[in-house]
Amino acid sequence: MGRRSLLLLLLVFLTPGAATPVPPALRALSSLHISTSFKYRPTVALEYSIHYIQQKVDHFGFNTDKTFKQRYLIADRHWKKDGGSILFYTGNEGDIIWFCNNTGFMWDVAEELKAMLVFAEHRYYGESLPFGSNSFKDSKHLNFLTSEQALADFAKLIKYLKRTIPGAKNQPVIALGGSYGGMLAAWFRMKYPHIVVGALASSAPIWQFENIVPCGVFMKAVTTDFRKSGPNCSESIHRSWDAISRLAKKGTGLRWLSEALHLCTPLTNSQDVQHLKDWISETWVNLAMVDYPYESNFLQPLPAWPIKVVCQYLKNPSVSDSLLLQNIFQALNVYYNYSGQVRCLNISETATSSLGAQGWSYQACTEMVMPFCSNGIDDMFEPRSWNLKDYSDECFKLWGVRPRPSWITTMYGGKNISSHTNIIFSNGELDPWSGGGVTKNITDTLVAIVIPDGAHHLDLRANNAFDPTSVLLARSLEVRHMKQWIKDFYASLGKKHGIWWDKG
């Protein structure tokens, strides 16, 4: 798989912030104006307050004492000072308000856990920009965008909240997060077990590094989703790549393709054709991530079980190239035009052109080096090998930095994490990221929850009438574990103070 496509994959994964009408990037890079108008609105307005804390730009060096404002949200409607808890969302690569609005699970369980909800924005995303509009200027300004700095921000924020909010001091804190945020939640518990009593890491591909899992698992999982969602579906897609190539070679092929796919900008050369293929691949990947059982609007407005809808157009792989591509257009249209309002498809506009995209592109070029590949045999994509050298050169061109592919494993332990405790790894089997996740129990307190009908962190989403039983069960298990952690915390606090609690 080529470099560009790889980056796109990562970006897809990690920049749901794109769903906001004004891309955070533009807001951030222009005026830092706080926009609170979001496309997605839950039916019940979520009540939270917005706060800021001064954080050191560099927790790991003393040459600069510069600080920046990190944004965080607090919702304490159901919080009880007596026997309560604090659920702490370890913000990932996007605007924290967007995550707050898309993590209904926390809101749903707040009352039961007597919990204060805290949503902490990840540095270099949303409004939490260490150098304001210069934050992405060059590798010097980006130097403090690492998972370690983000975890240190979280640690300092929790200490600050415990110190300043009356009643919070002696309460257990649980970290929660999804996707990269899920990795952060797990790593936070591993590195700061004195600060959080446990972590719910949803769809966290902590093993998608180095050669811990084969580089092909991701695209294979995407393919499986399509294979299972309709007869001949993955086969049709598999055939489409050569069909595109053949069509493109014809005299009027580029024009025909541009028209058949209703592209906003016509294709003009072979590079555009590659770009088109990457963009289509990305669309299938996105669909696999958000293959939710109900109408939703995570990366795009979509119908329930969107891959099934897509696959209705891809039942016959043995048609002519031109008919196949017309079917592909119908399929793409499900993703890009569910509203029916879109006039043409824009292949230079990904779902990820946002501030988050910039930040994640840098992170993928430094710490978050996830090898991906496809072989066209076990998956429905064109064969692409993983080439670290090319990847590194591209990173150097983009950001002036080179990736350190073994660093995450050195820092966070790779597969050797059994000495840690109290982490739930939940994964949906439909989610291509589950291939790099923990899907088997490691110990009694490092548990895996697998949701057969779940896509990307479905369990973190709000309760829905169309939720499959498997996700209801998963959520109920997660709550049970969290209650146990809370109970254990109060029991140990009681011991320390010579009293016994019967809370949680």
Add this chain to the structure above:
Amino acid sequence: MGRRSLLLLLLVFLTPGAATPVPPALRALSSLHISTSFKYRPTVALEYSIHYIQQKVDHFGFNTDKTFKQRYLIADRHWKKDGGSILFYTGNEGDIIWFCNNTGFMWDVAEELKAMLVFAEHRYYGESLPFGSNSFKDSKHLNFLTSEQALADFAKLIKYLKRTIPGAKNQPVIALGGSYGGMLAAWFRMKYPHIVVGALASSAPIWQFENIVPCGVFMKAVTTDFRKSGPNCSESIHRSWDAISRLAKKGTGLRWLSEALHLCTPLTNSQDVQHLKDWISETWVNLAMVDYPYESNFLQPLPAWPIKVVCQYLKNPSVSDSLLLQNIFQALNVYYNYSGQVRCLNISETATSSLGAQGWSYQACTEMVMPFCSNGIDDMFEPRSWNLKDYSDECFKLWGVRPRPSWITTMYGGKNISSHTNIIFSNGELDPWSGGGVTKNITDTLVAIVIPDGAHHLDLRANNAFDPTSVLLARSLEVRHMKQWIKDFYASLGKKHGIWWDKG
């Protein structure tokens, strides 16, 4: 306690490198010539090989890809590839060869544990200078001198050794260290449990931060040592401060004092008098640290139980000021002139004027902020309060940086470390640093070993015919724990590979 004296205290603690004839500072800052001539030589020559590994200057940022050579030593005479282990010394603030020669315990147990010994030099000490002779130039060059960077060096080194030394890959690694090195060993196990199966943290004052322990415990412990080592001993010292002040105020007082104490450079003003007092205080502190049961040469060549010898000169506190000071001179002479070769005492020369001193001074001004105080009631010193503002201002003047006094606790958990496993905290009751150490079991696998007759990390020193029973017992317990960790490691490895080992 004033700023200067505080820094001295810290330096004393942490710079045994001063015992080398050529201060590492001079070597490092001039020619980087490798001197292997050390004053201290064990009776049996220790066989080790010297190696270097390229380390990133900054593990936590990607703006620079600069590397430096970290030195480490390997001794594998007793190492067995079959069922063996790796004992890894987490180097602290000094030349690693000096630590290697002063950690006889590792050499004594190597055969029993079939162990390879590795001694890793701490960055910015000895030869492991990230910027060569510029390493201490300014806060920009010093920016990478932190405990986190040092631990990351260790982690990468161990991964490298496992990758490159045939037979090392599937062996358990145990971290060992004393003093600041003991803190590093403990923190290493806490942060990198996937890399080391356990840690022996000897005389590691991990709680000498913030207000975890009262700031006075240290000087109180020093005082107790003197109180117990001879009648009226601490009382004589307690009286000496006022005596010095009174004598200094007399017309010819400064001259008299300079002569009575055989000072190389006569005192000329009241600042000199304060300097004298600090220097004397430091001497008593040093003696408390190295109050070993046999002749030794850790900070200085000294007789067995040196405080007892010192106290023979300090039996009568009710003598005249001048007689008291003459006695104080005799006492100081035990420390500074056990060899009988010294013509005068040099109060501007501390036992700590070394490269280590520079590095530690910076570390004490950044992460390693240890509050100290004395009140003259519970201890034999002049009253000095802990004043963070003054401390910070002094640090800014010295290094252009300001300390972050709560960082270490945020990072490493302070007292809340019970979720970790397999750490032995050993402390000698004679050692003033034991006040900030872990002296009670926290859990079954976070155990404290207290050595009533031990000074500063006596247990890490080589076996000696004059060792008290308590240290023999401590070492035997330590070996038992380490054997258990090794056994557990092989058992879990066996499970993984479907075979059972019966090793260690």
